[in-house]
Amino acid sequence: MLSEQSAATVRATLPAVGAAIGEITERFYARLFEAHPELLRDLFNRGNQASGAQKQALAGSIAAFATHLVDHPDQRPDLMLHRIAHKHASLGIAPEQYPIVHEHLFAAIAEILGDAVTPEVAAAWTEVYWLMANALIAVEKRLYEQSEQTGWREWTVVRRVEETADVATFRLRPADGGPVPGHRAGQYVSVGVRLADGARQIRQYSLTAAPGSPERQFAVKRVSGDAVTPDGEVSNHLHAHVREGDVLQLSAPYGDLVVEDTTAPLLLASAGIGVTPVIALLEQLVLDGRTAPVTVVHADRSPAAHALRAEHEAYAAKLADGRTAFFYEEGAEGAARSGLADLTGIDVPAGTRAYLCGPLPFMRAVREQLLARGVAPADIHYEVFGPDLWLAEGAA
Missing domain, CATH: 2.40.30.10 (Translation factors)
Incomplete structure (x- = not known):
């Protein structure tokens, strides 16, 4: 995918770019919104901009993509690209917006890194950018074509x-x-x-x-x-x-936290408002007459804070082989457990596929426990509400 000459240049400059990527993305967004204030007003999440979360997510995705290219030259990080593409499609991102991003991103790189950005370095990182951008454009095009709804x-x-x-x-x-x-x-x-x-x-x-x-x-x-x-x-x-x-x-519906047709055991783990996609997944499993094991794990502050709790319990109870483990930091009673989510004592059968949704610390903790129990990394799927900081922290 990445030319040999560019791969060598990217590999050599990745530490410097990685060390400055936070400054680069901050300068990028400042330039972008100065030239196109309508993007901040009408497209980008102003809260994520104010908190710095979007800058961190962009930095993480660029660094993760470049690292993958040099470490695995014959592969493409499709899982990461598809997750980003689904989010872009839900926002209505168009191909003509990518040159605008390129213009201001590379101006920011030149400003921050100065003389270190030689023509060779600029060419190599331009190749990285357009490999990522063109891959996203292609996936987004397919998503738009498959959608039953055009636009808003x-x-x-x-x-x-x-x-x-x-x-x-x-x-x-x-x-x-x-x-x-x-x-x-x-x-x-x-x-x-x-x-x-x-x-x-x-x-x-x-x-x-x-x-x-x-x-x-x-x-x-x-x-x-x-x-x-x-x-x-x-x-x-x-x-x-x-x-x-x-x-x-x-918008039309998007997102890739979907259960493919499988007879593998499933584990659906959520925390807080992360319960929302799990409710739909559980209803679909019930409608499909799912007979294979389904383990439902949820963590919340208290039973009163557990949104859609009745549906959560009802759908799990309708499954032929469903079991639940609800964890509450306070007010746990009956079969509920006290404290944070803990898979200790919960059966995780061989071949389990897991679907996670909730705050990053929760998903990171559950993922580590699943890996320790022998669940394959490729079988752990997740949905992040907001910018994908998981990528920024190298856990993807």
Whole structure:
């Protein structure tokens, strides 16, 4: 994939680029938004920009892709590329946006690294960029072609359900009265809203119903900020302002946390609002008449904070060979367990395929336990809400 000359140059300069990649991406976004302020206003997640999460994720993806190219010249990191492509497709990213990114990214590299960016170095890293960009463009093109929906579509909220103090479910039907396009259990949609300052912000929410429903259904947790991360703009807007009869813009469904046709034992592990794609996966397994073992693990602050708990328990109980392990930091009672998620004492049969969704520390801990129990790395799948910092921390 990468030419021999470029591979040698990238290998030699990867430590320097890697050490400065945080500065490079910070300068890149500053240049990009100065030239195209509409991208920050109407496309990029302003909260992730403010916290630095998006910069970290971009740095991690570039470094991971370049490292993979030099370490495995005959392979392409398709899992990483497909995850990014699904997110891009849900945002409506177009091929003509990639040259804009290239322009400002490479200007930032030149600014930060200075004279170290010789023509040979620039050519080698340009090759890396376009290998990654063209691969993403190709995957995104296929995703768009396979979609039953083109662009954004207006949907009317037909019901709102308060699941917990901080989580609400929104059920919507097409505003034009047309059919509901299909999706796969475990996928998400992008939701676009117009905020008070005129910005159009976009967020992704997992669909919480299996295919075949006459409605789109997703649950939203109100995001409260802290010293680093601001309050969630879109989640708080949806909680405060969106009621039955209101109209939202939704993308087509995307995402690759889907269970392929398999008779292998499954483990579905979630924490907090990460339960949302698991609910759809469980419903689909029930509809499919799944008979192979399914282990359901969930961790939360308390039973009261456990969104969609009734559905979680009900679907697992309907499986022919389903078992649950719920962990609560406080208020555990009955069969529930106290503390953080722990696979000790939980049967993990040989050949298990695992699907994880939740905060990064939770997923990292569960992944390490699964690896220690003999689950193959390729059989551990995950969904990250927000920028994929897992890539940035080298755990992919």
